[in-house]
């Protein structure tokens with residue numbers, strides 16, 4: 001038996017106590033329940049009639065100092081309360097997830113409960129048996145908030161299928177972003193398996209401001225014309241166009257401002273500061289791929305991290321540093337400490353990681369400009385050409401760099417991965433890529449299951465609740481100031497969006513490898529997006545598109 005099997009059984013034992021204790025103030029039901037739990041008369045919700053409950057709520061309200069409120073108001077409030085959160089007697093929900101181990105990182109709830117869902121929202125979380133038009137038996141399975149991936153470049157239907165199998169219910173392209181926010185959302189509306197969102201992308205908007213060319217895809221950011229722009233400083237006029245483009249994207253509801261300074265070496269420090277100031281104006285986080293990941297001074301990863309920490313400190317912007325392990329490499333623990341230190345000093349800064357010892361990017365990007373071997377302490381054999389899986393030589397490197405395409409870079413020490421995966425404050429995010437061939441990096445397909453199966457269960461690097469928090473609550477909190485709709489994501493509580501991932505803690509594991517990357521994760525048994533099943537008994541549900549836009553409010557014009 002594995003570690004998590006024991007943990008799951010332990011959770012069930014604990015939950016029996018909670019069932020007999022009933023409606024403890026664990027924050028998982030609602031204020032009504034908390035009020036009720038203070039009353040000595042509370043009995044089993046199954047036994048209670050609606051009438052009796054209403055009477056008790058009135059009494060509890062009076063006890064809470066609302067005695068002066070008119071009796072009609074109280075009755076209405078009581079009825080609303082009964083509708084909103086009681087496991088109402090005789091009520092039929094759209095979907096019920098029965099008797100699973102419900103784990104909610106916000107409230108700390110970790111107990112056997114049934115979840116009632118109607119109209120795309122969680123309506124009740126109860127110890128009682130519930131009735132649903134559809135019943136999902138989750139006995140022995142963990143019922144968690146759906147995972148939120150804040151860093152996924154692959155935003156096509158095939159990516160969404162892999163992500164759903166990996167437990168992801170909201171997939172966001174926040175790092176590179178897009179040059180046309182309105183068009184990006186419109187292309188996915190009503191056609192998406194899972195929820196989707198995007199940032200206003202500094203790289204594509206910068207290329208567009210400088211060359212006039214649209215940048216519809218990742219590969220279009222590394223054409224010869226785009227690369228010439230990426231390596232050049234902006235003129236004042238171009239900076240004006242870039243600012244206007246980013247403002248338009250943010251006004252159209254982009255969730256963040258995305259930057260990849262490593263890919264735009266021509267961007268001056270002044271330009272970066274301007275971009276941070278814009279983010280502050282729109283109360284939006286910046287997701288930033290640092291200027292360097294080099295181990296060598298003076299253009300080191302540490303200097304690059306200092307650049308953005310300084311920009312955040314100077315402007316007050318909310319900064320999110322992309323994939324800390326592929327930036328920090330062997331200095332990842334020191335990077336984590338720098339970020340924690342900046343946070344202690346009042347800088348609004350977070351970061352994320354994926355659970356792999358290789359990164360991946362375009363071979364024809366600025367990352368591989370002269371001197372890359374010394375910068376990353378790697379050589380040709382550490383590079384794997386994604387299309388064929390072959391390791392590179394000086395000859396094939398030169399040929400493929402001219403041709404352009406994805407390369408996998410075996411450069412991240414396992415100790416760096418563990419340090420980031422174990423840290424409770426660091427989000428899990430895949431940095432997944434569009435599926436351009438049979439041999440892409442496995443991270444877009446297996447990140448979340450790999451953390452749960454390999455690092456939680458097999459390696460015991462962190463506990464299950466901490467891992468879930470890094471996949472659900474932390475990403476939601478990153479975005480909820482900019483987009484208040486995220487206050488109802490990443491949580492399993494009454495009123496939250498019914499994005500739910502149900503998995504077998506003793507079986508969940510990634511199957512995508514560097515050799516065979518296009519394989520679904522295993523052990524993710526049910527996935528609901530806005531209350532609609534997209535994975536059922538471990539299989540994709542065909543023909544459903546419940547994914548909705550995850551977008552910041554668009555100001556009235």
Ligand SMILES: [Zn+2]
Nearest residue numbers: 175289322323
């Ligand atoms: Zn990146």
